[in-house]
Amino acid sequence: MQVSVNLSTAKMSKVVDITQYQNSNEQIILRCKRGDRKAQYEIYKLYAKAMYNVCLRITGDTLEAEDVLQEAFLIAFEKIETYRNEAAFGAWLKKIVVNAALNQVRKRRFQFADIDSNEDYEDESPHEAIATEEMSYQAEQIRKAIAQLPDGFRIVFSLYLLEGYDHQEIAEILGISVSTSKSQYNRAKKKLQEILKK
């Protein structure tokens, strides 16, 4: 499959989860640009939890997640002067966080599980349709199961389903092909359901 280059603006539009604070944020962001420590703390309070969970899903380790979160906030406060309201602040911040987290994981040189190119990654697994009783899985159980996935699975799965990236974008930021992204995703999903069935 051909990987076409995506514009970063398209990427941004996909990642707008935290938009509700956008307007009230403007004043705080302005103060952050002046280096106001109180305003920086306000921003931290608003976003730390959500961003920490992003870090945790990508790194899969609480200590690493905290290091990454710290680093990402420092980068964000340093670069905040370049933030021009072109996207929701949350989305802008999340991009920094995801990048920092991926850089952290890359240091580990994680491997994507080997792919058999014949594998039917287009398979949306209809024969494994989730039974209604399985819908009662609490998000918490699923979250814990995601944490048990190997690096490659967990990252692709989280980026696609929770951080709102599409396979094209995932392929780009991870430097893999779109087909690898899709197959990793599908295999991650199967593995996840296996873990949950136990």
Added chain:
Amino acid sequence: MDKFEKYIRSHKEAFDSEEPNDLLWEKIAAKLDEKQPAQKQVRLVPITKLWQMAAVFTALIVCMIGLQIYYNSQNKQKTIAKIENAGNISLESIYPELAEAEQFYFMQIEQKRQELKKYNLAGTKTDSETEEYLSELDKAYKDLKKELNTNSNELVISEMVRNLQIRIDLLNQQLEVLKQIEKIKEEQKGKKL
């Protein structure tokens, strides 16, 4: 997209259940301090300290206003003529209050030095260090005095007073340490007996 995926997508917030360590902000703030130490920062000061600071500040302001009024009432021509004499200008003619303070502090400093001499420190490292420090302060003081002749302002005056206070603090600390050592020696002697 199957039901499983839909379920996760529609319950995204529930997956953000973990909390970062409470101390993380402290770490970030510390790093930010390193990067931009000169930023205006709000530091909490205990209320008693605040009163002390306010009192000191008020006293200083009153002092400055007094000096200013006095200065203005002086015959400026006369003053300038004296300044032009340069070099060893007497403070008394321009800032009698400062001159008085200077005299008081010098007396104190001399007294402490005499006290210090009783400890027979001459030739020791402690002694030479103290002397070196004091002479540096003295040099700085003389520079400040020169500065005062050409550019009289509150900052210079308060720096001069601070310079004198530092000397007294330094000597006091030395004496305190020496007294402690003597006390310990006494105690040990007592034990041996």
